[in-house]
Amino acid sequence: MLQYVYDQSNQQKVHYVGHSLGTLIAFAALSDQQQHIGMLRSAGLLSPIAYLNEVSSPLAIGAADVFLAEALHWLGLDEFDPTGTAVHNLLTTICKLPGVDCYDLLNGFTGGNCCLDSSSVQTFLAHEPQASSTKNMVHLAQMIRRGIIAKYDYGDATDNIKYYGQATPPVYNVSAIPDDFPLFLSSGGRDSLSDVKDVKRLEQALQSHDSDKLTVQYLADYAHADFVLAGNAKERVYEALMAFFRLQDK
Structure with missing residues (x-):
């Protein structure tokens, strides 16, 4: 996709902005595939x-602990459809686990969002x-x-060797991102997916980054969905x- 945009814009350099999984894609590209730089x-991440x-x-911890996605993969389901019967049945099981409250599904998954109005939530x-x-x-x-940023593990050394040339999946090295590449990181104090401790670990991995090329924004009252749905996200x-x-x- 990046190559396509670059070509269609007569090879003008691109500003990338991603949220959530879109940031993981950027980290993978920036740390592993230097031609994208x-x-x-x-x-902006x-x-x-x-x-x-x-x-x-x-919800995320419960799904990982009960190997929800792996169970569907083993069943031969290539599409993870939260509205489908198979995923619904497994989510019902997760919702019965101690400490899991699925009454407020959005906040239960993303953290306590501060600034969503009813119309944005309904949308x-x-x-x-x-x-x-x-x-x-x-x-x-x-x-x-596992607590690491790595490529997909095929679960078998032979398959991993086939795709990666080694028995274990390659680890993405965030510190390999060029120190002079401009990065904007924005995170929230109430985000239960992009946790404060995980973001701090990311910032530590980037500690050698040029100070004038790294902008870090922290919003203590923001959770995961606020960054795309909050009524005051434009200003903040x-x-x-x-x-x-x-x-x-410039």
């Missing part, structure tokens, strides 16, 4: 998903949750359980993000 001018071993979302629920690849969900569960997040992008154009 030349296509990018900067990256909201609710960054990198390290996941401190995830506090009861969200009319379109979400979307289906995803079961393999994608297995990959995220692997990272939650996007104005700062756009100012960061404009600065890189």
Whole structure:
């Protein structure tokens, strides 16, 4: 996709902005595939998903602990559809686990969002949750359980060697991102998917980054969905993000 945008814009360098899983994709590209650096001018990463071993979302932890995605994969289901019968039945099981409250599904998954109004929540629920690849969900569960940022583990040394040339999946090295590449990180204090401790670990991995190329924003009352649905996100997040992008154009 990045290559396509780069080509269609007559090879103008691109400002990348991602939220949640979109930030993990950026970290993978920036740390593992250096040819992409030349296509990018900067990256704005909201609710960054990198390290996941401190995830506090009861739903996410429960799904990882009971190998929900793996169970579907073993059943031959390639699509992880939260509205489908198979996923619904497994989620029902998770919702019965101690400490898991599925009454407020959005906040139970993302953390206590501060600034969503009823209309934005209804809009969200009319379109979400979307289906995803079961393999994608297995990959995220692997990272939650292992606490590392690595490529997908095929669960068999022979298969891993086939795809990666080694018995274990390669680990993404965030510190390999060039120190002079402009990064904007924005995280929330109430986010249960992009946990404060995990974000701190990410910042430590970037500690050698040039100070004038790394902008870190922390919003204590924001949770995961606030970054895309909050009524005040324009003033609190996007104005700062756009100012960061404009600065890189100078």
